[in-house]
Amino acid sequence: MPYLDLASHRLHYRIDGDRSAAGKPWLMFCNSLGTDLHMWDAQAAALSQHHRVLRYDRRGHGRSSAPPPPYALSDFGKDVLSLLDALEIERTHFCGLSIGGLTGQWLGIHAGQRLGKIVVCATSARIGTAESWVARMEAVQENGLGGLTAATAERWFTPAFNAGQPGIVRDILYRFTATTVQGYIGGCAALATTDLREEITRITNPLLAVSGKEDPVCPPSDLESIAVRVRQGRHLSLPGRHIVNVESASAFNAALSEFLDD
Numbered sequence: 001m002p003y004l005d006l007a008s009h010r011l012h013y014r015i016d017g018d019r020s021a022a023g024k025p026w027l028m029f030c031n032s033l034g035t036d037l038h039m040w041d042a043q044a045a046a047l048s049q050h051h052r053v054l055r056y057d058r059r060g061h062g063r064s065s066a067p068p069p070p071y072a073l074s075d076f077g078k079d080v081l082s083l084l085d086a087l088e089i090e091r092t093h094f095c096g097l098s099i100g101g102l103t104g105q106w107l108g109i110h111a112g113q114r115l116g117k118i119v120v121c122a123t124s125a126r127i128g129t130a131e132s133w134v135a136r137m138e139a140v141q142e143n144g145l146g147g148l149t150a151a152t153a154e155r156w157f158t159p160a161f162n163a164g165q166p167g168i169v170r171d172i173l174y175r176f177t178a179t180t181v182q183g184y185i186g187g188c189a190a191l192a193t194t195d196l197r198e199e200i201t202r203i204t205n206p207l208l209a210v211s212g213k214e215d216p217v218c219p220p221s222d223l224e225s226i227a228v229r230v231r232q233g234r235h236l237s238l239p240g241r242h243i244v245n246v247e248s249a250s251a252f253n254a255a256l257s258e259f260l261d262d
């Protein structure tokens with residue numbers, strides 16, 4: 001299991017596809033709050049035929065360790081750049097969901113030359129409010145992540161998906177409750193202090209914004225707003241709630257391939 005050891009924490013990552021296949025472009029995925037790199041299993045399986053796929057667990061999530069919170073969005077962006085530098089990856093396409101999509105926006109603003117195309121999913125230039133994230137941090141401090149499981153399932157998937165795909169939902173919620181409290185709180189702190197609404201106009205990379213039609217966290221209007229504010233943006237809405245790449249996996253994979261190959 002490969003890790004990158006940094007000064008304050010270690011990042012767990014995984015490469016699918018032939019790493020030495022120089023003709024294949026890199027495609028990097030970044031997970032959301034309370035998930036790990038397995039949220040991209042369906043995408044890695046489909047896209048690794050034509051790409052070298054790099055996934056990692058954002059700090060404090062999955063098998064990556066959690067430095068003491070709070071974190072800032074720039075910490076997540078710098079973790080990505082550290083991984084790219086360590087793996088000698090000059091340039092990669094980037095796909096992130098929710099806080100992973102905010103990380104993609106930060107990279108587009110501050111390190112656009114390291115990215116090819118950017119895909120941001122179920123995200124916003126500013127997710128929620130500072131007050132809502134402070135309340136979430138307090139709830140997690142008090143009850144741990146287990147206390148949030150039912151509400152999380154409801155935000156992440158439609159009732160039909162929750163009922164129809166219990167195995168997939170169980171697996172993703174198991175990984176949710178396995179997230180460290182420090183890592184989750186650190187992520188909430190970054191969300192409480194992030195507002196990229198002005199800065200995203202500096203993004204020049206081609207960008208695809210993907211929304212879940214019924215996402216109560218980042219509704220389609222948020223993704224549309226990103227697409228119109230960047231230089232070369234487009235927006236696509238797919239059936240599902242917040243974790244739209246899982247709920248609409250086939251359509252998501254098709255859209256991702258089409259956008260990257262275009």
Ligand SMILES: O=C(O)CC1=CCC(=O)O1
Pocket residue numbers: 031032033034097098099100127152155191217242
């Ligand atoms: O509230 C949630 O669980 C959804 C979410 C907000 C930011 C993120 O990464 O996930």
